Amino acid sequence: MNIAVLSGKGGTGKTTVSTNLAFILGISYVDCDVEEPNGFIFLNPAIDKREEVYVEVPEIDQQKCSLCGACTKICQFNALAKAGQEIVVFEKLCHGCGACKLVCKYDAITYGKRVIGKIEKGYSKGIRCERGILDVGEPMAVPVIKSLLGGLPPERHIIDCPPGTSCNVVTALRYADAAILVTEPSEFSLHDLKLAIELVKQYEIPYGVVINKDDGMENRITSFCKQDNIPLLGVIPYSKDAAILYSNGIMLCGDKQQSKYISEIGKNIKEVFGWT
Amino acid sequence: MKIVISAMGKEKESILDRRFGRCEYFQIFDTETSEFKVVTNKAVNANGGAGIAAANQVIDEGANVLITGNLGPNAYELIEKAGIDAYSCASVPVHQAIEMYQNNQLENIKAAGRAHHGMHH
Numbered sequence: 001m002n003i004a005v006l007s008g009k010g011g012t013g014k015t016t017v018s019t020n021l022a023f024i025l026g027i028s029y030v031d032c033d034v035e036e037p038n039g040f041i042f043l044n045p046a047i048d049k050r051e052e053v054y055v056e057v058p059e060i061d062q063q064k065c066s067l068c069g070a071c072t073k074i075c076q077f078n079a080l081a082k083a084g085q086e087i088v089v090f091e092k093l094c095h096g097c098g099a100c101k102l103v104c105k106y107d108a109i110t111y112g113k114r115v116i117g118k119i120e121k122g123y124s125k126g127i128r129c130e131r132g133i134l135d136v137g138e139p140m141a142v143p144v145i146k147s148l149l150g151g152l153p154p155e156r157h158i159i160d161c162p163p164g165t166s167c168n169v170v171t172a173l174r175y176a177d178a179a180i181l182v183t184e185p186s187e188f189s190l191h192d193l194k195l196a197i198e199l200v201k202q203y204e205i206p207y208g209v210v211i212n213k214d215d216g217m218e219n220r221i222t223s224f225c226k227q228d229n230i231p232l233l234g235v236i237p238y239s240k241d242a243a244i245l246y247s248n249g250i251m252l253c254g255d256k257q258q259s260k261y262i263s264e265i266g267k268n269i270k271e272v273f274g275w276t
Numbered sequence: 277m278k279i280v281i282s283a284m285g286k287e288k289e290s291i292l293d294r295r296f297g298r299c300e301y302f303q304i305f306d307t308e309t310s311e312f313k314v315v316t317n318k319a320v321n322a323n324g325g326a327g328i329a330a331a332n333q334v335i336d337e338g339a340n341v342l343i344t345g346n347l348g349p350n351a352y353e354l355i356e357k358a359g360i361d362a363y364s365c366a367s368v369p370v371h372q373a374i375e376m377y378q379n380n381q382l383e384n385i386k387a388a389g390r391a392h393h394g395m396h397h
Contacts, residue, residue: 072332078326078332081332083358090325090350
């Protein structure tokens, strides 16, 4: 079972909820926010395995190429262009779809490999930790996310998702069996939460909401959840203590008071997600 | 010789567009036949690689000279490889840009500008 943790709005506490939940439930933590993975700052695992992530890119055999330009016309991403006596490949725009090879009548296109990121694996505090890292300057995160999540063993995992509702989150949700939406009682957060819920609904998986920086009152999030019948999985109250722990890279679980809130969320997700 | 100018409109009085990949039109002048043609830049709404697609189109039109504002890294590479002389010009009417070119008043583009520069205008 893969439990995706997402939010819509960035900075609501996905990583805080993910790392602490994984630890308290004793299940693996997977950071697929590959553009800025930060869960390992808190878990600090000893890395025992590193794998490179490749994408395929066309290579043009200039001997065989007739400069007909069919490949440049079929490419939907403008990754190929004809200039002078040469077909130029813009590797970072290539999505590896294979169309150029299909249309080449001269068998001048083969595919080579290009490294765009890596996956790191290790253990921390008795739990398995994995993360994907997209190399700086690379525009496409999806291949790294697919490689990371596609390679997970069939166990229980907490999947720390990227923010937003982009292709990166869409890809991560394909591997999810349940979703936790982390939000905070601000208008911005509610706005993006609604977008994230719309997305999650497409997957027909159980989901619920966690309110971080909760004010302990009836707020825009609690009334929205009530009105739309969305299960509230728990809260992390707004507190200076939590902020101090966080900014020192210490997990909330390490604090007696704070860990109660995480345990409560853990208990509720088992119930709501039918975890047996 | 064919001169291609990135432009905001279809008339000779239209203003030169300093964005290359995201300009609306390319105005094409053939100095030998005095023929004048306007084509829409097919890349104007491209999701990505607009500079590349625009450069492809300019190359396909058989341009010898390109007058625009800036060229991003990808477009610059193609225009240079295709042997097209690129010149940088201010936002002036297209006919004036051509006059300036013919009077050697324009500067050659010898390096690529920033990537995605034209997306934010």
